[in-house]
Amino acid sequence: MGSFTEPDQPIGDRLRQLRGKLYTQQELADKAQVSVDLVRKLEQGTRTTARVENLHKLALALDTTLADLIGPARIPDQAPNEGAVELRHAVTDLDDLIGPPADTDPLDVDDAQRAEVYAWGIYWSGDHDAAAAALPSLIYGLRAGYATANLPDRAPLAYALSRTLWAAGSTLMHLRHNDAASAATRWAVRLAAEGNDPWMHATVKGSLAWQLMVSGRYNESMTLTERAAVGIEPDGSAPAPHLSAYGSLLMQSGNAAARAGNGGAARDYLDAAAEVARRLGEDRNDYSTTFGPSLIAMQSADVHIALGDYDRAVDAAATMPRQGAALPTMAHCRHLADRALAHVRLGQPETALPLMATAVQSSPNWAKHQQLPKVVVRELLHTTKQRSSVLRNLASTLGVS
Structure with missing residues (x-):
């Protein structure tokens, strides 16, 4: 079944639309081996997510992907050679077939080491858009340096390229470019095997x-x-x-x-x-x-x-x-969001709201590319009778209705 949902639809609307006239709620629950109560609550909006295991079962039963069921992260409009698109190009391994990128100055060992430190610093900041913009030029320079390196420099350049591709793969995963993320990380694994560092x-x-x-x-x-x-x-x-x-x-x-x-x-x-x-x-x-x-x-x-x-x-x-x-900022924000979700599920929205607000304020770019903050805010909207300005601002920031 192809995807025909809209980017900003809540998961319940997506589930109802994907189910269509093919299945009743009970038939879908039986096929996915989940409770019909879960399907009903998701479609009614009284639940805005479920355990990942059950979401995968529902997606498989509907012959769709998890991303189409829960909704892809919104990625800002960009020119064809900017952001995630260019990063996808940068991590495509064609060097053994057509050579390294043309018109690119190769990085030497010192610059390569600085490049991979910078790559991970920007990744852990949680600003995935900034990482997607910065990483391609680093990767092109590292690829050119590795391809033209003399024997003594080959190992440290392989190490730096491996680590930077790894950062790129992790960034692409957060941006929902899963196929490119896997390709980048598989390339990083192959390069890491060249070094004398099994850890x-x-x-x-x-x-x-x-x-x-x-x-x-x-x-x-x-x-x-x-x-x-x-x-x-x-x-x-x-x-x-x-x-x-x-x-x-x-x-x-x-x-x-x-x-x-x-x-x-x-x-x-x-x-x-x-x-x-x-x-x-x-x-x-x-x-x-x-x-x-x-x-x-x-x-x-x-x-x-x-x-x-x-x-x-x-x-x-x-x-x-x-x-x-x-x-790291991204890990701290994820922990705040986890805590907020736990408190929402325990019926403690007054505890969850400030945790979620702090996470979004700490890294708005991280939050906009993650499903978890959106899930928490949607559940807060459903469970909180008096919607404070803080909650309304969070919903607006994350594009949650």
Whole structure:
């Protein structure tokens, strides 16, 4: 079934329109193996989202994609060679067929190292539009540098190009260009394999596993992170960066297990990751990936939300260390939005609203490209009798009716 929904439609309207006259609500629920009560509440607007597992089941039953069911993120109108379109071109690997980009000055090793640091800095700021605008020129220069490098410079240039493609893939995923995101990250994985850093190689695989998870391919996501983790499992004398890389993979496996509805496996992975974080004793950012006690608190809340256990999600969020504010902006905003969703589902809109307002104020660009803030604001609109100016402004900012 093709997509014929409008970009700003609430999920209930999309579901009703996609269902059309093909199925009754009960028939769709039976085909998707979800409760008819969920279908009814989504279409009535009393629920504005559901567990990712159930949304994927509904999308499959309707022969459509999850993006078409929940609605793609709105991307600003851009000229053909700007933003996400140009970034898609930049991450297309044709260098072995037609050579590196023409009329591009190759970056040397020093410039390449600065480029990949800049790429990750702008990514973690949460400003995906700015990242999409800045990354293509960096990638073209790195591709040209790597293609023309002498032997001693080839490894560090491969490393820098790999990390920048990885940042590009993550950015494209947030912009809903999933196919280009996968292509960029697969290229990053291949380049990382050229280096003598198995932890870097494993961490890039972890990013690919995240993309698989977001696409609903939970078992493949878990298999990929499990295999990557086995390859770098630390011994008792492992340095902190290696522990951090390993813990991140365990946490990613827990996230995928939770979204697959496997609560037991999710909690086992969560416990194992928490033990690694205790060994570290501090928050770290190794291989452009945050891990430590603050990340455990953040992801524990996320895992419990995915499992529908909102009380435990709130309890997990309360374990955030005081230095948790040092999380990258995007991660901090995601945590605020998770907390807001948990409180909405617990019937506490007065607690949820300021959390959501802070997240949007901290990174408006991040918020406009994410479904979660829109979900929270829609549910606040449905559950709050007195709509404050704060809530009305949030709805206007995010384009939520």
